[in-house]
Amino acid sequence: MIRLFDFSLQLNGFPLKKAKSELEKIIHLSEEEFITFLENKKKEIVDFHLNHNFFYKDLVGDKTDENWENLPILNKQNLQKPLEERLSKGYSKKNIYLNKTSGSSGTPFVFAKDKYSHALTWTSIIMRFGWFGIDFNKSYQARFYGIPLDFIGYQKERFKDFLTNRFRFPVFDLSDAVLEKFLQKFKTKKFEYINGYTSSIVLFAKFLQQKNIILNEVCPTLKACFVTSEMLFESDKKLLEKQFGIPIIREYGASELDLIAFENPEGKWQVNSETLFVEILDENNNPVPHGTEGKIVITSLFNKANPFIRYEIGDIGILDEKSTPQKPILKKLIGRTNDVAILPSGKKSPGLTFYYVTKSIIEDDGNVKEFIIKQNKIDTFEIEYISEKELVSEQIQKIKEAIDLYLEPNLNFTFTRKIVLERTNRGKLKQFQSYL
Known part of the structure; x- marks a missing residue:
């Protein structure tokens, strides 16, 4: 063989x-x-x-x-x-x-x-x-x-x-x-x-x-x-x-x-x-x-x-x-725990799915330093990120297309640029958190 x-x-x-x-x-x-x-x-x-x-x-x-x-x-x-x-x-x-x-x-x-x-x-x-x-x-x-x-x-x-x-x-x-x-x-x-x-x-x-x-x-x-x-x-x-x-x-x-x-x-x-x-x-x-x-x-x-x-x-x-x-x-x-996202269609996606979504904005220029994703409602997510420059509409469009592809269409995402991101009490940044 x-x-x-x-x-x-x-x-x-x-x-x-x-x-x-x-x-x-x-x-x-x-x-x-x-x-x-x-x-x-x-x-x-x-x-x-x-x-x-x-x-x-x-x-x-x-x-x-x-x-x-x-x-x-x-x-x-x-x-x-x-x-x-x-x-x-x-x-x-x-x-x-x-x-x-x-x-x-x-x-x-x-x-x-x-x-x-x-x-x-x-x-x-x-x-x-x-x-x-x-x-x-x-x-x-x-x-x-x-x-x-x-x-x-x-x-x-x-x-x-x-x-x-x-x-x-x-x-x-x-x-x-x-x-x-x-x-x-x-x-x-x-x-x-x-x-x-x-x-x-x-x-x-x-x-x-x-x-x-x-x-x-x-x-x-x-x-x-x-x-x-x-x-x-x-x-x-x-x-x-x-x-x-x-x-x-x-x-x-x-x-x-x-x-x-x-x-x-x-x-x-x-x-x-x-x-x-x-x-x-x-x-x-x-x-x-x-x-x-x-x-x-x-x-x-x-x-x-x-x-x-x-x-x-x-x-x-x-x-x-x-x-x-x-x-x-x-x-x-x-450390390193990840939640599961539950979507309007009943689909369940592991938090790591968002890695594939956000990969579309992680370029080698090192602009986006850190990000976390929060699920506030079944169809509403918030991406908080730290970057040198604000994300431009083309980048946001790219992420939205990736979300449609990997998760499902008609989800609402807001993008918030932050100075600092909240961490767990152990100083760990939890990439995905569901508040459902």
């Missing part, structure tokens, strides 16, 4: 073989060797960006002592500059992996990864899914995700789905009639695993509960379900286990970084220590003891194209007391 998944990555210039062999080496280091590896990698990536990245050198300023604790904390606002100003010397749009963050934190930006660091990301993902008997080259995936609805974007994603052996269930409309169609697909296709947005998968499980159906009885090939992008509450996890009849695995990641934590077969949320260095810090940026909550700050140990050094991701978490440098365990993730 052609290993299409591996082949498609290699075809795009991602050195998968080299990354696999590096990851193997890292995993088999002894505890002492690992600590040496980590210290070397931290020093190496900081030195690289101080010497090759004007943006990072500027951020660090005149601090000549390279004491880790004295390095600045990077946040999403720092990164809202045109990409050209943030790329390291030797990197251009031709030799990088380029993407946008989801803006689920309300602070979107464009980022780059060098091809080797992106190959390592994939290698690390492949390894973790492998813990549960999933092989990306063979296992068939039921994917609960969004999809661009413009013709070219749509075809591109569908082609990617073909290459990566997955069938996509778009999550913009999760009404019962649509969920019934989803169920029919599970009866006819040999899915091995489910992967996608937590809220959408939970809605599907609630639908199955109403119908008194256990999913792996209608689709016996199913092995596991991986939920991502939003919080999974304990009650929802129990519901998923009951209605699907398979293990439910929590994944926590960020597109600009990597997989951050992944539930291991022992049910512990194991932090990715091979390609990332994760710190939990207090308000004054001092490390907190294990078992104490603080803000999650992450360093990407391999990305040379863009500096992500001591990068504050916008989430709050707690590392388990039993964590070691080689095997940190995330005890609790606090």
Whole structure:
């Protein structure tokens, strides 16, 4: 069988073989060797960006002592500059992996990864899914995700789905009639695993509960379900286990970084220590003891194209007391919850749908800094945003067209430009809030 998944990555210039062999080496280091590896990698990536990245050198300023604790904390606002100003010397749009963050934190930006660091990301993902008997080259995936609805974007994603052996269930409309169609697909296709947005998968499980159906009885090939992008509450996890009849695995990641934590077969949320260095810090940026909550700050140990050094991701978490440098365990993730929007037609759309809508206004010029969407009535929404320049009527028209396409027509949207946006009591910007 052609290993299409591996082949498609290699075809795009991602050195998968080299990354696999590096990851193997890292995993088999002894505890002492690992600590040496980590210290070397931290020093190496900081030195690289101080010497090759004007943006990072500027951020660090005149601090000549390279004491880790004295390095600045990077946040999403720092990164809202045109990409050209943030790329390291030797990197251009031709030799990088380029993407946008989801803006689920309300602070979107464009980022780059060098091809080797992106190959390592994939290698690390492949390894973790492998813990549960999933092989990306063979296992068939039921994917609960969004999809661009413009013709070219749509075809591109569908082609990617073909290459990566997955069938996509778009999550913009999760009404019962649509969920019934989803169920029919599970009866006819040999899915091995489910992967996608937590809220959408939970809605599907609630639908199955109403119908008194256990999913792996209608689709016996199913092995596991991986939920991502939003919080999974304990009650929802129990519901998923009951209605699907398979293990439910929590994944926590960020597109600009990597997989951050992944539930291991022992049910512990194991932090990715091979390609990332994760710190939990207090308000004054001092490390907190294990078992104490603080803000999650992450360093990407391999990305040379863009500096992500001591990068504050916008989430709050707690590392388990039993964590070691080689095997940190995330005890609790606090933050990143998304609501579901209920529309006049009865259609239910997850809050993340708005990411696809607002993507149409997030340009690389960094004009729109942050946005949140509030649902005040069943047909009335308010978009509050912070930007250097007011949105012009063409941009607003573009958003309205995207809303018609992704949600439904005849919804009322108002756009309010703000100086500051309200945050949760944890300082988290909740991108979508329903006041119904």
